Amino acid sequence: MEVSGKIIAILPIQGGTSKSGNEWKKQDYILETHDQYPKKICFNLWGEKIDQYAIQSGEEVTVSFDIESREFNGKWYTNINGWKVDRAGAAQAMPAAGYTPDNFATGAVPTAPDFGPVNPIDDLPF
Numbered sequence: 001m002e003v004s005g006k007i008i009a010i011l012p013i014q015g016g017t018s019k020s021g022n023e024w025k026k027q028d029y030i031l032e033t034h035d036q037y038p039k040k041i042c043f044n045l046w047g048e049k050i051d052q053y054a055i056q057s058g059e060e061v062t063v064s065f066d067i068e069s070r071e072f073n074g075k076w077y078t079n080i081n082g083w084k085v086d087r088a089g090a091a092q093a094m095p096a097a098g099y100t101p102d103n104f105a106t107g108a109v110p111t112a113p114d115f116g117p118v119n120p121i122d123d124l125p126f
Contacts, residue, residue, distance in 0.1 A: 001064070001065055001066070001067070002062055002063065002064050002065070003031065003033060003041060003043075003062070003063055003065070004033065004034070004060070004061070004062040004063075004088075005031040005032050005033040005034055005038075005041070005060070005061070006031065006032050006034075006058065006059070006060055006061075007029055007030070007031055007055055007056065007057050007058060007059045007061060008030050008031070008032045008040070008057070008058075009029070009030035009057065010027065010028075010029055010030075010055065010056075010057055011027065011028040011029070011030070012027075013025050013026070013027045013050065014026055014027070014028075024046070024047065025046070025047060025050065026044050026045065026046045026047075026050075027044060027045055027050045028042055028043070028044045029042070029043055029044070029045070029055055029082075030042055031043060031061070031063065041080065042080065043063055043065055043080040043081070043082045044079060044080065044081060044082065045081075045082045045085075046081065049082070049083070049085075053085040055085060059087060059088075060087065060088035060089075061085050061086065061087055061088065062085070062086045062088070063082045063084070063085050063086075064082065064083055064084035064085075064086075065080050065081055065082045065083060066080075066081050066083065067079070067080055067081075068081060
């Protein structure tokens, strides 16, 4: 699943040691959507993803996430676990082969690649 919006708050990093002795850390972020009725969504990143994405307050992002619920002492808790973060404007379409910003702006059309001579004897019969 994905959600897009603006990061309005970054909560402190939480961490500890698991029962198996492994260190862990997570950080919660508050994202506000741009819907007609904006919603605030708290999602989290775990471990190395915190440093990998280095999210800053005020950034426009699209977060890919999984939702997971678990039961503890008769109560259910739901987490929104982010696994990918794209910044607004970072995923721009690549120009088609042969087009550069220069020839695209001027209207120049690139020539088709040369695949060598065509030999009708080697053509398949279908």
